[in-house]
Amino acid sequence: MSDVVTAAVVALNEKVAGGFTGTAKFVISGEGSLILDANGAREGDDDADVTLTADAETFQGILSGDVNPTAAFMTGKLTVDGDMGLAMQLGAFLS
Secondary structure, eight states: OOHHHHHHHHHHHHHHTTOOOSOEEEEEETTEEEEEETTEEEEOOOOOSEEEEEEHHHHHHHHHTSSOHHHHHHTTSEEEEEOHHHHHHHHHHHO
16 A cells, blocks of 8 residues: 555544545545545545545645645546535535
8 A cells, every 4th residue: 555545544534533424435646546434444446436536646635634625626636426415525524
């Protein structure tokens, strides 16, 4: 597992802490992917209700609060495939 994915798993588990009810996959270009569900975040490439894809720099910025997830989506730095309502719920956790 890459250091970026490992750090993302830790950060997501702190930010979401069991409050997420769907299944989301985060694909970090060139690094790997992780899954977030009711059990928390973990490395994985399972099917999910929504898939969010970004490069490592954008994803790290979103997790640190330096990059607004909605702005990243609007500028094409973050792509969303699947349940847009679930993506918006994630955006609230990550902002």
